[in-house]
Amino acid sequence: MGDPAASVSPAGTAAPLLAVDRLEGWYGESHVLHGMAFDVREGEVVTLLGRNGAGKTTTLKAIVGMLEKRRGSVVFEGVETIGLPSRKIARRGLGYVPEERGVFASLNVYENLMLPPVVRPGGMSLEAIYQLFPNLKERSTSQGTKLSGGEQQMLAIARILRTGAKLILLDEPTEGLAPVIVQQIGETIRRLKADGYTIVLVEQNFRFAQTVADRHVVIELGRVVDEIPNEALEANLEKLHAYLGV
Amino acid sequence: MTTLFGFPTQALFGQLLLGLINGSFYALLSLGLAIIFGLLNIINFAHGALYMAGAFVAWILLNHLGLGYWWSLLLAPVAVALFGVLIERTLLSRLYKLDHLYGLLLTFGLALIIQGMFRLQFGVSGLPYAVPAELAGGTRLPFMYLPTYRGWVVVASLAVCLTTWLLIEKTKLGAYLRAATENPALVQTFGVNVPLLLTVTYAFGVGLAALAGVLAAPIYTVSPMMGADIIIVVFAVVVIGGMGSIMGSIVTGFGLGLVEGLTKVFYPQGSTTVIFVIMAIVLLTKPAGLFGRSS
Numbered sequence: 239m240g241d242p243a244a245s246v247s248p249a250g251t252a253a254p255l256l257a258v259d260r261l262e263g264w265y266g267e268s269h270v271l272h273g274m275a276f277d278v279r280e281g282e283v284v285t286l287l288g289r290n291g292a293g294k295t296t297t298l299k300a301i302v303g304m305l306e307k308r309r310g311s312v313v314f315e316g317v318e319t320i321g322l323p324s325r326k327i328a329r330r331g332l333g334y335v336p337e338e339r340g341v342f343a344s345l346n347v348y349e350n351l352m353l354p355p356v357v358r359p360g361g362m363s364l365e366a367i368y369q370l371f372p373n374l375k376e377r378s379t380s381q382g383t384k385l386s387g388g389e390q391q392m393l394a395i396a397r398i399l400r401t402g403a404k405l406i407l408l409d410e411p412t413e414g415l416a417p418v419i420v421q422q423i424g425e426t427i428r429r430l431k432a433d434g435y436t437i438v439l440v441e442q443n444f445r446f447a448q449t450v451a452d453r454h455v456v457i458e459l460g461r462v463v464d465e466i467p468n469e470a471l472e473a474n475l476e477k478l479h480a481y482l483g484v
Numbered sequence: 485m486t487t488l489f490g491f492p493t494q495a496l497f498g499q500l501l502l503g504l505i506n507g508s509f510y511a512l513l514s515l516g517l518a519i520i521f522g523l524l525n526i527i528n529f530a531h532g533a534l535y536m537a538g539a540f541v542a543w544i545l546l547n548h549l550g551l552g553y554w555w556s557l558l559l560a561p562v563a564v565a566l567f568g569v570l571i572e573r574t575l576l577s578r579l580y581k582l583d584h585l586y587g588l589l590l591t592f593g594l595a596l597i598i599q600g601m602f603r604l605q606f607g608v609s610g611l612p613y614a615v616p617a618e619l620a621g622g623t624r625l626p627f628m629y630l631p632t633y634r635g636w637v638v639v640a641s642l643a644v645c646l647t648t649w650l651l652i653e654k655t656k657l658g659a660y661l662r663a664a665t666e667n668p669a670l671v672q673t674f675g676v677n678v679p680l681l682l683t684v685t686y687a688f689g690v691g692l693a694a695l696a697g698v699l700a701a702p703i704y705t706v707s708p709m710m711g712a713d714i715i716i717v718v719f720a721v722v723v724i725g726g727m728g729s730i731m732g733s734i735v736t737g738f739g740l741g742l743v744e745g746l747t748k749v750f751y752p753q754g755s756t757t758v759i760f761v762i763m764a765i766v767l768l769t770k771p772a773g774l775f776g777r778s779s
Contacts, residue, residue, distance in 0.1 A: 302673045328675035340670045344662040352656070353663055354674035401674070 253316065255280040255436050256301070256405055260310035263293075263300040263460075270296045272460040273310070278405070283427065283437045285447040288457035289483055294440040295337055297457070298407045301438075302334045303327045314405065331358045333403030337410045337440070339394040341382040348378040350393055354401045361402030370426065371396050388419035395426065406430070409440045424449050444471070444478060456481050496749050497628035503745020504738065505634050505703065508641030511737025512696040513718040514725060515645055516689035519652070522665045522728035523685045526576055526587035532715025533598040534690045538564050538697025539706045540602060543613055553616035556698050564694030565687040572686040577679070595711070602708035610705030637699050644695065645734045652730055661685060665728070720763045726776025736774060 254277035263271035270293050278284050286294045300308045303324030312319050319327045328334070333354075342350055351367070351374060368375040371392045377385060385393060391411055398406055408427075412420040427437060427450045441447040447454060448471050456464040458481060466474050487493065513535060520528045541563050542556035551559065571594065579586045615633045622631040652658035664671045664678050672678045697711075704710055718737075725736030740759050748755040766774060 304669055304673060324669070324673045325675050325677055328673050334673045336670060340667060342663045342666050344666060345659055349659045353659055353671075355676060357675050 254278055254313075255282075255315060256438070257313040258297070258301065258311070259313075261297070261300055261312060262309040263296050263305045264307040265296070265305075270460050271300060271308075274300075274457070274460065274462060276455045276462050276465070278436060278438055280404075280436050281431070281434055282453065283431050283439060283451045285439045285441050285444075285451040285454050286457055287441060287444055287447060287454050287478070287482065289481075290442070292457045293460040294457055295409055296460075298334065298409050298438070298440060301327075301407060302332060304334075328354075328403075329357050331402065331404045333398035333401055333406045335394045335398055335406065335408045335411065337413065339390045341385065341390045341393055343381060343383040345382050346379050347374055347382055347385065347393060350382040351378075351397050351400065354397050356401050358402030358404070362396075362399040364400070367396045367399060370399075370429070388415050388422070391415065391419070391423065392426075395423075399430070405436045405438070407438045407440075410442065411439070412441070412443060412446055420446060442482075444482065454478075491749055493627050499745040499749045500742060501628065501630065501634060501638075501745070502748070503742045504638050505741070506744060507738035507741020508638050509696050509700060509714060509737075510718055510721045510741050511645050511734050512641050512692055512699075513714065514721045514733040514737050515648060515730065516692035517718065517722050518725070518728055518730055518733040519648075519661075520686055520689040521722075522730075523661060523668075524572075524576065524587075524682055525580065525584060526591065526686075527584055528686075528689065529588055529591040529715070530571070530594040530598065531591075531690065531693050531718070532711030532713075533595040534564050534568070534711070535693040535697040535700070535714065536602065536706075536708060536711035537567070537598060538694025539613070539701040539710060540606070540697075540708075541694065542698045542701045543611055543706045546613070553698075553702070556701075557695070560698045561691040561694040564697075565691035568687040568690035569683055571690075572683045576686065577682070580682075595715075599708050599712060606708060608708060610707035610710075613701035613706050615702040633702055637703065640699060641696075642738075644692070645737075648692070649730055649734060717759055720759045722773075724759075724763050724766045724773060726773025729773065729775040732773060732775025 256278040258277070259275045261271050261274040262269070274293070274297055276284070286297060288294050296305065299305045301312050303319070303322060308320065310320060314327070314330055314332060317330065319330065342353070345353065351364075362370075373389050374393055374396055377389070382393065383390070395408070395411065411423050415423070424446065427439070430437060431450070439447065439451065444454070448468060451468050453468060454466045454471065455462055456466065456478070463481065464477070466478070471478070513531060517528055517531055520526055538560045541560035542553070545551040545556050545559060546553075575590060575594075576587065579590060619633040619636050622629055652661055660671065660676055660681060664676070664681055668678050700710065721736050721740050722733060724740065725732035740762065743762070744755055744758055747758040754761075770776075
């Protein structure tokens with residue numbers, strides 16, 4: 239295994255930070271992913287768009303190693319991770335924020351925040367996190383699940399920022415949240431992008447995705463059917479409506 | 485003779501102390517069961533057998549290696565915990581994706597095998613284990629006579645239970661344990677070695693059982709059946725406290741020991757059944773247990 243830093247080439251000519259290819263995935267007996275393939279370059283924000291059940295969440299789960307049965311190739315920083323258990327994938331610098339947020343009820347806010355081990359140097363300090371999400375400081379001794387939905391989402395993102403993960407997988411961070419909170423999450427994502435984070439975002443709401451993403455990967459029935467750069471989104475609205483059925 | 489509620493105080497406090505001592509063992513054993521069930525989803529029926537094994541390790545260390553009580557207090561839990569590592573790695577780890585029932589059957593079978601082996605080797609009559617010299621004797625209190633060793637058992641058990649509680653509720657390791665109890669797959673995606681955490685937890689839980697066994701050796705005779713006798717009551721304690729609740733198992737353990745002691749004073753015929761009556765009432769009114777989370 240080579241030095242991970244060596245495989246990161248300068249921007250522009252860069253090998254992708256994450257390369258997904260021929261990815262197949264199963265939930266028990268049901269075959270959900272049918273040869274997913276897409277790349278994510280360093281510093282990019284890429285959204286996975288698609289209807290309910292298209293396989294967006296499953297794709298993230300397959301990348302982080304939560305899916306029991308998966309096949310194909312997921313190369314992160316030049317290293318094949320398809321055969322690794324999820325804890326080893328995480329240790330390579332990949333952070334995952336699940337759709338259900340995964341805030342622990344038996345831990346207080348501070349414990350939730352400090353739970354994920356630091357996997358790489360360069361993660362956000364606690365002070366920086368509290369600056370970004372002041373509510374988390376105020377409520378640090380509350381039970382994690384006593385927070386509002388928006389605060390829980392902040393907490394789920396914040397705890398990954400501490401770990402030094404370079405690539406963050408965000409599963410529907412805006413789901414079920416009030417518009418003002420959605421805006422705040424949008425600002426957070428843009429801020430993280432400016433700080434050099436690479437983000438893969440699963441979204442149903444392409445209007446929100448449009449405000450944060452560089453590129454959109456459209457998924458249908460477990461396959462990538464289209465890729466649309468953010469600049470071309472307006473021009474492709476009709477096509478996108480057809481894909482998403484909105 | 486002084487009396488309280490028409491009963492001689494000497495008898496009353498004597499029975500309360502006995503209840504507290506039984507409670508000490510209930511608490512230590514149900515605590516280990518609760519931790520193991522919480523994280524591993526295994527109802528560890530081998531718990532009583534491993535408690536008995538702890539007592540026998542103490543007896544063997546004394547009679548074959550000349551190592552006394554204090555060494556046993558350290559070495560027996562370690563030895564049984566290592567055996568626990570072996571059980572978890574080779575057997576239990578294959579069952580996590582299956583129904584509770586498989587873990588229960590497997591550990592029940594293990595309990596029978598372990599008990600059978602000790603029976604073959606040591607017979608059923610029981611072996612004596614002397615109270616260590618430092619803890620011999622007792623103190624005459626105004627209302628009762630307190631044997632030093634029994635006082636020590638209560639204090640030691642309380643200290644171990646509270647330390648365990650602090651470890652789980654207040655440390656980083658404990659936070660991993662609590663989080664993994666809720667959602668092991670997610671904790672794993674943070675880079676935490678959950679399989680190792682499961683092994684350590686099982687080893688720790690059965691280590692507690694072995695520690696209880698060493699503490700019990702000078703009070704009860706060391707016999708292959710000592711675990712089978714106590715474990716049924718301990719399971720009732722766990723059901724009453726709430727499967728998987730840490731503080732619940734400690735409080736219920738001591739509390740039910742006292743209730744049992746008091747019943748011996750006021751209604752001796754009921755003393756062996758009172759815990760099961762309470763269990764039935766709790767199951768009918770609060771099925772998740774007194775301290776259980778209902779989800």
